[in-house]
Every structure is written in C-alpha cells, then in structure tokens.
Amino acid sequence: xxxxxxxxxxxxxxxxxxxxxxxxxxxxxxxxxxxxxxxxxxxxxxxxxxxxxxxxxxxxxxxxxxxxxxxxxxxxxxxxxxxxxxxxxxxxxxxxxxxxxxxxxxxxxxxxxxxxxxxxxxxxxxxxxxxxxxxxxxxxxxxxxxxxxxxxxx
Numbered sequence: 001x002x003x004x005x006x007x008x009x010x011x012x013x014x015x016x017x018x019x020x021x022x023x024x025x026x027x028x029x030x031x032x033x034x035x036x037x038x039x040x041x042x043x044x045x046x047x048x049x050x051x052x053x054x055x056x057x058x059x060x061x062x063x064x065x066x067x068x069x070x071x072x073x074x075x076x077x078x079x080x081x082x083x084x085x086x087x088x089x090x091x092x093x094x095x096x097x098x099x100x101x102x103x104x105x106x107x108x109x110x111x112x113x114x115x116x117x118x119x120x121x122x123x124x125x126x127x128x129x130x131x132x133x134x135x136x137x138x139x140x141x142x143x144x145x146x147x148x149x150x151x152x153x154x
Contacts, residue, residue: 002026006132008099009119012036031099032083054083076139
C-alpha cells in the first residue's frame with residue numbers, strides 16, 4: 001500500500017507541523033499556490049512530488065517547471081492535478097486533485113474521486129490548516145482522509 005499526501009495553497013509557508021506530516025509519504029501532490037521557489041526546492045527533498053501552478057504562481061520560476069495541469073499514472077490509477085476544480089478532466093481519470101478554495105473536500109463525481117485538501121496555511125471558514133492523506137493499492141483508492149495540521153506558523 002502506498003501513501004500519498006496531498007497539499008495545496010501553502011502560499012510561501014511550509015510549517016514544521018506540515019513538514020512533519022508529509023515525512024515518509026510515498027508521493028506528495030501539491031495543487032498549486034506554492035508562491036516560493038525555496039519551498040518547491042525543499043518539498044523535493046521529501047520524495048517524489050507532483051505539482052501544478054496556482055493562480056499566485058505566475059511570477060515564480062520552478063525547477064523543474066510546473067504546468068497548470070499535471071496528468072499521470074500512479075499505482076494503477078490515473079491522476080490529474082489542477083489548481084482549479086473546473087480544469088480537471090473528471091470523465092477521463094480516476095482521481096482528481098485541486099485546490100484554490102482553501103476548503104477541504106472529498107467528493108465522488110461519477111467514477112472519479114475529487115480531492116481538495118484545503119489549505120495547509122490559510123484555511124477559510126475558521127477551519128484548521130489541513131492536508132489530505134490517501135492510501136492506494138492495486139489500482140484502487142483504499143482510503144482518503146482530511147488531516148488537520150496543528151499549526152500553519154510553527
């Protein structure tokens with residue numbers, strides 16, 4: 001079984017609490033609004049990462065470069081990652097990952113599971129900072145949960 005940690009909307013802040021949560025993930029997905037080249041470099045030290053540009057990432061030069069849509073296969077599942085939910089090709093994928101709203105949500109749309117992890121730094125609706133943690137095995141999503149992060153600042 002593989003663990004995928006999904007984050008979004010970090011906006012230039014990777015807290016110690018967030019980094020502690022994602023340590024040991026088999027894959028990290030970032031759904032945009034990194035807004036920090038240094039954070040992009042740091043995240044790559046945590047293992048394989050798939051990411052996209054968010055609406056606040058236009059002025060940054062990420063290496064390797066990021067696109068607005070990232071589609072890939074992982075453990076027998078087809079994933080698509082986009083900052084905006086409406087840009088996900090839900091009819092052609094198994095798992096869609098998006099961000100932007102700063103509100104955590106997991107929903108099924110047809111045969112596609114759509115995951116928005118909320119914001120790891122600036123949640124809306126007075127929620128705590130959050131990420132999503134997904135386990136996959138043999139071409140199936142075994143589980144997906146929203147995890148609350150202790151602090152966005154420490």
